[in-house]
Amino acid sequence: MLLVCSINELPESLVRGTHRKWRKLVKDLTIPRRHVMQKLAVTMLNIIDHLHIEVVIENVRKAAFWKEFAREVSQCRDYPDFGRMLLMLQTMILPCYIDNTWLLNNLSTWKDKCQNAQSAGSIETLIEELMDSIFWVKINELWNAPMQPELGLEWKTWRQDAMKLFFSCPSTYVYGNTGPNNVSGSLVVGNEASGRYSKLEICKAEICATPKLSQNNVIEVDFKSYQESIKSQPPCKSYKVEELNTVAGSSESQSLAKTCNWFVDDGSDVKLIQSSQGDIFPKTVRENRVLLYTQNELEGEELTRKLNDKRIRLNGNRKLQQAKGNTAMEEELAALGDVWHHTFSYITSMSLKCAVDLRIPDAIHSHGGAITLPALAVALSVPPSKLPPLRRLMRTLVQTGCFSKRRLSDGGDETYSLTRLSALLVSSNSATVSPFVQGMLHPLLIDSWHSLGRWFRDDADGSPPTPFAADHGKRFFEAVRERREFAAEFNAAMASDSRTVGELLVKHHADVFDGARSMVDVGGCTGALAAIVAEAFPHVKCTVLDLPHVVASVAVDAQTPTNLDFVGGDMFELIPSADLLILKWILHAWNDEESIKILKRCKEAIPCRERGGKVVVIDIVLREEEATESPFFFDMLMMTVSGGIEREEREWKKIFAGAGFSEYKLRDLGVRSLIELYP
Template sequence: MGEVEGDHRGDLTLIPTEEEEERARVDIYKYIFGFVEMAVVKCAIELGIADTIESHGRPISLLELSSDLGCAPHTFHRIMRFLVNRGIFKEIRNEAVEGCLYSQTALSRLLVKSGDRSMASLVLLLSSNPMMASWHGLSARVTGSSAPFEAANGEDIWSYTAANPGHSQLINEAMACHARATVAAILDGCLDVFDGIGTVVDVGGGNGTAMQFLVRGCPSIQGINFDLPYVVSAALICEGVVHIGGDMFDYVPKADAAFLMWILHDWGDDECIQILKKCREAIPENKGKVIIVESVIESKPQKVVKEELELKDLGFFLDMVMMAHTNNGKERTMEEWAYVLGKAGFPRYNVRSINGSACSVIEAFPV
């Protein structure tokens, strides 16, 4: 058995070391000011800082950047100082220029509002007023008194989205951010999951971004983007993809494979089983399969041993997002996935990690 740091008094009492106490006094501020990073990054996206530096084509001075954005230099400097400190933008000192120049980093380029690598809309969705308001009701959710999103906004997230086109568009754009990054990673590392498949139906496919990228990477596949009618009415036009409006709780269009990415984590076990049963009805008994792209969280989470967030940790964050924003959604362990798959009629499955993604690919087979 390995040694455990700290002074033990009894089996259940751990007396922190002086070093641990000192570290704790610093670490607590990460939670006191945890919201600040998201708020400033949202500010950067809304101002278009990354877009302006990118379009400039070279490092840019504070005066040029603030002038282009219509910002007061003395307050804008403080925003840039924070973003540089967090490693989002880079500060370059040049003797030929008074002050400093700002340039992009790999991280800041993800904040450009358009492009295949942009994650800006996902930040804007999760920092929007309806989504942020839910977090104030998280403790009420744990005590069982109410669902946070519904308590904050008067109706569940799906009803609210259907009634608010602006929020619906924001969700579609945010899911498209995730789809572009994740489908690219799947095609790069797990392309063989689509071997022998002629048609794929993307269940809950939003504006069709995932299917667009999948068909582009696998031209032999015919894609079906399936979502609620009001969602597919604004879907992208793409060769090789047809859009069908409907409700996945009622039926799923016929295809060789059903593809579900970031869908099942929105729902409780009973709803997941119902959706998967509809998928089972839609695919061939002998060669069909369901391809699920979701997080698989560890049954026994390990403590964070360093400050940097790791991909394997994101599932725990997403689980809290599901608790705040959905009535019954959750991230699942492999044991929990096995349960819903078995109940839905999928006794056999494979699980593969996706390089560079917090998600895994779960291939589930009806026989």
């Protein structure tokens, strides 16, 4: 039977465990702000979708501009950032379509509000004001205007990829209509500090599976177009809250009640809809109406087909163990599924490496972004006899998010497309990470993992410091120097990562270089990062410091920036003087004592803080509450191969203090962090 009651009538444990927890999150200014930011980022991208569909401005809608815009929106971290993106929209796209009266009377005030936005509610108000000022009649006249081909599939991919950058936790969001009359949707989560009612609904950060849904099914939560996927599903039932008591007693509710014993919190802070069995599914709360999507409505080909960037896998997942009402057998099967997942996770890595070795991303990119399996086999020079295995490889890579798959509407062959992940593997991409994948999955690094258990049991005096040393009789970097082929591959991997970090720095953290006239990339290898900085800031004298044999292997040519030099030396002995020093992935390779020694040399090489001296450390800061496992995988890699360590913030503090630094600042840089150290 359907349970509909006020929050005050619910069991105390349920109130504490659900509603009060979410009230705290929504009002908090740190944790839940990320959820609000996610919604605002999608709202911004929805505006672009609408403008793109209706072909508003032909001469400015260039692919590169939209790609950069999508990235910038996805990386907004505070409300003024969204205000800045709104200003960009108004300046670059909409001037011809904004009411002149609004321009004269409100534009100046509106711009000030954008620059000083301090809440989600204020951003939503600014969006509404902007969209209300547009001549929709004039836009609608362009409905049949020719669509620019350069933005078709590419914009869709970029938009989804930009969203994936931002959505790091498996929260479930449902968005409203994005038409002219409702650009930002109309969903409700809670009250903002401004007093405005925010238009965001958070269903829950975890999704639990029922036994029926856990049988090797995959359900995708598409943050872009969830409502489009619902259109192909059986129509859902819509009830007003006050009608649910009547419906609850009807025969119609009996089948629904078997799987969905819903309750509705009618409080003003949070509207959360949940099955009494703990099953959480996407739902919409709009105008005091509750749309209930039952289990059958969530199944079907449409949701399974959309396996692009964000998916929730319900296949023996540990979340099944958390679902209420599961039998002991179901919990045991779920645990077995977890064991299988961990046991065979290496197949994910090896399949990815195979894709890079075969250059599958390059083939898809060269084919216009989408390719059929037969065409892919031809492009890869795969013999016809290997076509069935190639299909199985691609099927696995689609399941793991490397590629997306789509069946043509005319019933033709399936086509495979790049996702954000595989786009980073295209070799023509200046920030390609293909060399990094190949370097990190080299057999020399993989083999030592088989010795990990034996190494733990070795308690003899003078035992090897790492499983790698136990296997090879020498430390990792000694082996690298002796094996030229692997050294070249390893250096290419590090250079690939440095280019990625370098582009992130100059595009999104350029203020790090404010006031700097000189920079040294300590342990900068081939100078990939320093070269990007040198090109972006010609006034900064850039130097790469590395061991003499590394510097000697660097080929300096006409493309090398004139403000970039290479110096051979030992960072433990002397570091060239500069305003700014960068240590990217250096300190994690050394123990605390060695790291303190390196940082002391750095402190000697920079001026005082008043004269702009600082050290920038780019490394991992471990946080046990992290949603991603990658930082901890890297810590295990350092322990097994090089003997290094990834540190928690308290461990970093100890090192910084030991080296004599007085202050540091932390910024997120994806899996890693950017740490600014001041003497």
